[in-house]
Amino acid sequence: MQIEKTDEAIKVRADFNEGGTINPIILKRGAKTFRVMQVNGRWEDREGLYRIFCFSLTVDSGDVFQVAFRPGEACWRLTCVAFQ
Amino acid sequence: MSAGNVLHSDIDAFFASVEQLLNPPLRGKPVIVGAGVIASCSYEARSHGLHAGMPIRDATRLCPGAVVIPGDRHVYASHAAKVFSALESFFPHVETHLDEAYCNMEGSGVPPEKLLEFGRRVRAEVMRRSGLSVTVGIGPGRMAAKIAGKTVKPGGVRAVSREELFEMMTPMPVGAIPGVGFATRRALEKFNVRTVGELRMMGAEALCAVFGVRGRKLYDLCRGIEKSACEEREIPGSISRETTFHVETSDSAEIEGMLFYLCERAGREARRLRLAASAVSVKVRFSDLRGDEKREVLDAPTQRDDVIFGAALSLLRRLLGRRANLRLVGVAISGFSRDSGGCQLDFFSHGGEQRRAALYRALDEIRGRHGHSAVVAGRSLGLLALLTRDCHGFVLRTPCLTK
Numbered sequence: 001m002q003i004e005k006t007d008e009a010i011k012v013r014a015d016f017n018e019g020g021t022i023n024p025i026i027l028k029r030g031a032k033t034f035r036v037m038q039v040n041g042r043w044e045d046r047e048g049l050y051r052i053f054c055f056s057l058t059v060d061s062g063d064v065f066q067v068a069f070r071p072g073e074a075c076w077r078l079t080c081v082a083f084q
Numbered sequence: 085m086s087a088g089n090v091l092h093s094d095i096d097a098f099f100a101s102v103e104q105l106l107n108p109p110l111r112g113k114p115v116i117v118g119a120g121v122i123a124s125c126s127y128e129a130r131s132h133g134l135h136a137g138m139p140i141r142d143a144t145r146l147c148p149g150a151v152v153i154p155g156d157r158h159v160y161a162s163h164a165a166k167v168f169s170a171l172e173s174f175f176p177h178v179e180t181h182l183d184e185a186y187c188n189m190e191g192s193g194v195p196p197e198k199l200l201e202f203g204r205r206v207r208a209e210v211m212r213r214s215g216l217s218v219t220v221g222i223g224p225g226r227m228a229a230k231i232a233g234k235t236v237k238p239g240g241v242r243a244v245s246r247e248e249l250f251e252m253m254t255p256m257p258v259g260a261i262p263g264v265g266f267a268t269r270r271a272l273e274k275f276n277v278r279t280v281g282e283l284r285m286m287g288a289e290a291l292c293a294v295f296g297v298r299g300r301k302l303y304d305l306c307r308g309i310e311k312s313a314c315e316e317r318e319i320p321g322s323i324s325r326e327t328t329f330h331v332e333t334s335d336s337a338e339i340e341g342m343l344f345y346l347c348e349r350a351g352r353e354a355r356r357l358r359l360a361a362s363a364v365s366v367k368v369r370f371s372d373l374r375g376d377e378k379r380e381v382l383d384a385p386t387q388r389d390d391v392i393f394g395a396a397l398s399l400l401r402r403l404l405g406r407r408a409n410l411r412l413v414g415v416a417i418s419g420f421s422r423d424s425g426g427c428q429l430d431f432f433s434h435g436g437e438q439r440r441a442a443l444y445r446a447l448d449e450i451r452g453r454h455g456h457s458a459v460v461a462g463r464s465l466g467l468l469a470l471l472t473r474d475c476h477g478f479v480l481r482t483p484c485l486t487k
């Protein structure tokens with residue numbers, strides 16, 4: 001297994017449910033598209049007062065992506081990839 | 085009797101368990117978290133003889149299949165918070181330390197015969213809400229609860245009575261008593277005291293003669309008698325911040341800039357805990373892995389970054405006599421007293437002193453709001469060209485995963 005820390009913009013299609021939960025469905029990194037098969041974990045980080053929503057996702061290639069959503073900027077970042 | 089009981093919860097193989105939770109292919113595999121040395125490893129890794137503190141180079145030789153992960157303390161802190169919030173659904177008072185929590189059971193109304201069942205319910209709820217396994221110990225005090233848990237790690241639940249605790253502690257090494265570290269152990273060895281049972285043979289007067297007021301506490305603790313309330317946060321022995329350099333260096337501006345930054349981090353933590361330090365120590369390690377450490381006692385307790393840095397800098401200059409590049413630098417402040425206000429209670433303090441204290445309060449507030457990186461000050465400005473920053477501060481090569 002190879003684990004790569006990174007910090008890059010990534011396109012994410014996600015469901016924002018009424019209860020406040022966010023469910024990422026599809027990730028697009030460069031030209032490649034990945035379907036989310038499983039949410040392994042979700043947690044919150046903080047940047048000062050601002051909340052960042054973080055997710056660990058197993059995608060259809062079998063790799064595990066960690067992504068973070070900043071509501072203030074409405075942007076998603078890819079923070080870590082574990083290749084199988 | 086359940087009044088006065090404490091429940092202690094400890095996350096099993098904390099950092100490694102979080103990695104296995106977030107990365108399913110790691111489950112069931114030996115996982116090491118750390119940089120340079122093991123900060124935490126999974127139980128699969130421990131079965132190969134790996135343990136915290138072991139150099140990773142040796143660990144991967146013993147267990148070539150192990151996956152090594154540098155780790156991310158913010159991810160771990162968020163997961164510990166999930167565990168603590170599950171515990172808070174049972175208890176009004178939860179005192180937390182990294183991955184451990186002491187929960188005051190007073191008033192919970194759990195009868196003694198139901199303690200074990202209650203512990204299992206707490207453990208299951210923590211697992212349901214966080215996905216993490218904890219070990220639960222219950223006993224008549226903080227030490228009792230922690231010792232009970234230690235006997236059923238990982239993943240167990242145990243409740244002990246005062247009588248059981250007394251029996252259990254008899255053969256244990258004195259180090260099992262909280263607060264008994266290397267120095268106390270060595271002092272006791274001079275009296276041929278190595279176990280708790282042997283410690284009980286020393287009278288209260290003898291212990292007070294050797295250890296002062298702490299002697300009385302030791303006398304009680306080795307008999308399983310505790311007075312400290314659960315929500316009372318214990319004063320830490322020291323607050324330390326250290327890192328290795330991305331590239332080994334002898335550039336004094338870089339080394340002093342890093343020391344300044346580490347002093348700021350330690351000072352901010354002391355102010356957060358409302359503690360004033362009376363001693364500063366600096367440690368260094370050179371490229372040939374030889375290391376050295378020096379300590380200085382301050383004229384008066386302080387929470388001021390500039391005072392801490394002033395002492396640290398003079399220590400650093402005394403330590404840097406060798407013609408070798410520096411690999412690691414660290415600072416620790418210790419000898420704490422509680423500081424009730426934001427600034428020192430000093431009868432001779434003048435306007436300048438109070439302005440400084442106000443400045444640090446303002447800086448802490450800005451950093452609390454916008455992240456530590458929001459203000460880069462003093463000598464650490466030089467680090468801007470050398471290191472990247474994230475919202476939590478400079479990205480160090482080997483940040484301490486626990487701080």
Ligand SMILES: [Mg+2]
Pocket residue numbers: 094095096097098183
């Ligand atoms: Mg633990």
